[in-house]
Amino acid sequence: MFRFKIIAAGVVACVLAAPLQAALAAPASLDELLEQTKSARQREEQANKEREAKFLAERNKQAALTAEARAELTEQQRRSSALSAAFDANEKKLADLQAQLDARAGNLGEMFGVVRQVANDFSSVVHNSIISAQYPEREEFISKLATAKSLPSMQDMERFWFELQREMTETGNIVKFKTQVVTPQGSAVEAQVSRIGPFNAMTQGQYLSYLPSQKQLAIMARQPGSRFEGPAKWLEEAKEGYVESVVDPTRGVLLSIYAQRPNTMERIEKGELVGHIIIAVGLVGGVLALYQLFYLVTVRGRVRNQLRFPNDPGQDNPLGRVLATFKGDAERFEKDAEVVELRISEAVLKEVPKLERFQSFLRLAVAAGPLLGLIGTVVGMIVTFQSITESGSSDPKLMAAGISQAMIATVLGLGIAIPLLFANAWLSSISKSIVQVLDEQSTGLLAERLEAKGHA
Numbered sequence: 001m002f003r004f005k006i007i008a009a010g011v012v013a014c015v016l017a018a019p020l021q022a023a024l025a026a027p028a029s030l031d032e033l034l035e036q037t038k039s040a041r042q043r044e045e046q047a048n049k050e051r052e053a054k055f056l057a058e059r060n061k062q063a064a065l066t067a068e069a070r071a072e073l074t075e076q077q078r079r080s081s082a083l084s085a086a087f088d089a090n091e092k093k094l095a096d097l098q099a100q101l102d103a104r105a106g107n108l109g110e111m112f113g114v115v116r117q118v119a120n121d122f123s124s125v126v127h128n129s130i131i132s133a134q135y136p137e138r139e140e141f142i143s144k145l146a147t148a149k150s151l152p153s154m155q156d157m158e159r160f161w162f163e164l165q166r167e168m169t170e171t172g173n174i175v176k177f178k179t180q181v182v183t184p185q186g187s188a189v190e191a192q193v194s195r196i197g198p199f200n201a202m203t204q205g206q207y208l209s210y211l212p213s214q215k216q217l218a219i220m221a222r223q224p225g226s227r228f229e230g231p232a233k234w235l236e237e238a239k240e241g242y243v244e245s246v247v248d249p250t251r252g253v254l255l256s257i258y259a260q261r262p263n264t265m266e267r268i269e270k271g272e273l274v275g276h277i278i279i280a281v282g283l284v285g286g287v288l289a290l291y292q293l294f295y296l297v298t299v300r301g302r303v304r305n306q307l308r309f310p311n312d313p314g315q316d317n318p319l320g321r322v323l324a325t326f327k328g329d330a331e332r333f334e335k336d337a338e339v340v341e342l343r344i345s346e347a348v349l350k351e352v353p354k355l356e357r358f359q360s361f362l363r364l365a366v367a368a369g370p371l372l373g374l375i376g377t378v379v380g381m382i383v384t385f386q387s388i389t390e391s392g393s394s395d396p397k398l399m400a401a402g403i404s405q406a407m408i409a410t411v412l413g414l415g416i417a418i419p420l421l422f423a424n425a426w427l428s429s430i431s432k433s434i435v436q437v438l439d440e441q442s443t444g445l446l447a448e449r450l451e452a453k454g455h456a
Helices: 002-015 018-023 030-105 108-128 138-146 154-171 226-237 253-259 264-270 272-308 318-326 331-335 337-355 359-391 396-455
Strands: 174-182 188-196 200-203 206-211 216-219
Touching: 108 138, 108 154, 138 154, 188 226, 200 216, 200 226, 206 226, 206 253, 264 272, 264 396, 272 318, 272 337, 272 359, 272 396, 318 337, 318 396, 337 396, 359 396
Parallel strands: 174 216
Antiparallel strands: 174 188, 188 200, 200 206, 206 216
16 A cells, blocks of 8 residues: 555656756655645636636737738838829929929020130139239139039129139239249248249249149249349349349249259269269360460569669560670670670570460360360260160150260360460460560661670
């Protein structure tokens, strides 16, 4: 009997659900187990009924939401249909209004095209005009008008006409105004600017270029030269009347090109070693020519003074030293006339080297100058052909350096030869005139002495 109870209790425990097993306490007998089972089943039925009621309530709520959503969908579909009909009606109305606008506009469309075309052409002028440095705000307005998609208003038309008129008026004006100027170091400073129409502008004797991207004036990093500085200052200092100044009809292009021209030192540097040698020869020849010219002019003056006092020979001039050879016993002039004549010739020949010194070097420099220039020309042509060979093309920019070197050397050679040629001829004429005076005076004085001795 005891064993049967244990087996029966084990079987019932196996068939109970897990929550029910947790809810039941260990039964003391089969009756208590039966009661517990009934109680658990009742609780389970109650929980099922509650879940079923909750499910039904949720189902009803979902049905209500579904009905509400369907009603909203129906309303939105109705609204969409209404909006679609209104959109179609508005499209038709817009088409009718556009047709009415086109009909009333008439030739305004053609005028708009002309305005856009003129504004587009004028915008390039304004963008590059130096006048825009004084009126920078106009460029934005012209650009917007040139790219507009609709008809311009009357205010825009009036301002466009005003900008056209102002450009024409300012083209003929010379004005002074203050604005920001970019220095060669890149900093912007405020300066007083003088502008000649749309051609060029200047400040403190320096010429300015216009930077369209920055809408500012900038001092040219390389100025055209000192010969242009004076007219710029005269214009800046002028208050009224007329002054001489520089006007660039190309609006800055010619000034920029002229500023890029090399100065004298840069041209000499392009001659390189041959050019330096030619200049050195020319400088030496020039110094010697100037020194000898000063000497000959001084000697000629002293000789002229000596001519006024032939009987009082001095040692500070060639003629005086030659005449001093006549001093001595007068009895010897008749007996040793030939010896005296030779002494006189000796004295004259002794003075000739000083009178003709450096002339040989000057003649050598005159002959060597063009030859040295020819060497520089050949070297420059070699550089030119080498650049052509290396680049494989005959680009003038690549050939310019070699050709410039060749031409500079030629110019330098001729530049020293021609002045030294004239200097040598001048020195030679002065020295020959002095030697001729020495010969004439010495020979004449000898003849006078001999004649006087003969009459005696």
